[in-house]
Structure formats: C-alpha cells, structure tokens
Amino acid sequence: MDINKITYIINGAIFEVNRILGPGFLEKVYENALLIELRERGLRVENQVPIDVNYKGTNVGEYIADLLVEDKVIVELKTVEKLTKFHEAQLLNYLKATGHKVGLLVNFQKEKAEINRMVLNLPEGHDSFSSVKSTDENV
Structure with missing residues (x-):
C-alpha cells in the first residue's frame, strides 16, 4: 500500500x-x-515495538516506538x-535507527489532535543503524 494512503x-x-x-x-x-481503530480499518499495526541501535554489530541502545503501521510508518503519541x-x-x-522514511508525531492533549508528519531523507548508501523487532502486542 502507498505510504500516502497509509x-x-x-x-x-x-x-x-x-x-x-x-x-x-x-x-x-x-x-x-x-491500535483498535487502525486494525478495524484494515491496517497491520504493532505497538510498543523495540528498536535496537547497533554500532559495528554491537547493540548500543534501544528505543520503543509506540506504533509501527504496515511496517512503513512510525507513530509516536504524546499527551503534552x-x-x-x-x-x-x-x-x-x-x-x-530503522531506516523508515515517514513518521507521525501526534499530540492528543488538545481539543483537536495535533499531527506532525515527519519525513527522513537518509544520505545515499545509508540504510539504518538498527533492526526493528516485531512484537505484536494485543490490547
């Protein structure tokens, strides 16, 4: 599925x-x-996805992404x-860290949710620093 459609x-x-x-x-x-709403709309979604950051084959850090949708879009949620x-x-x-190109930063603290779309342009020949571990957690 096209990333814009996602x-x-x-x-x-x-x-x-x-x-x-x-x-x-x-x-x-x-x-x-x-998570419920995205699955009802037919999207594959994982939550609390660990992202290992590797340096020369050694794990040097880990992040946890709130949501990974269709293995293409990272969604980070805030209530600030x-x-x-x-x-x-x-x-x-x-x-x-993942090499994914598009992410959404979402703030639910306002009356109208604030959504910031972020696009990463990696340098030529640069893939990523890590791997994403798939951990599909159900609600």
Missing part, C-alpha cells in the same frame, strides 16, 4: 479516536484506542501541553 488512513483513525475520547487521558489509552523539538528529535531518532 498516512491518510492513520490520520482518519487519529481524528476518530480524538472525536470519541477527547483530551485528558494518558498516552496509553490513546495508543490502545488507536505543547510538542517540542525534543519530541521531534525522538521520532527522527526512531526513523534514522
């Missing part, structure tokens, strides 16, 4: 979750609701008053 479906799911739940819940509540450069850097690290 992000279009994800955006619709985010708006539906936000419409029903509104602001004020913990991040995990939105994660679980979005304001998204910051730190939140953007977090998602960019996930993209850089």
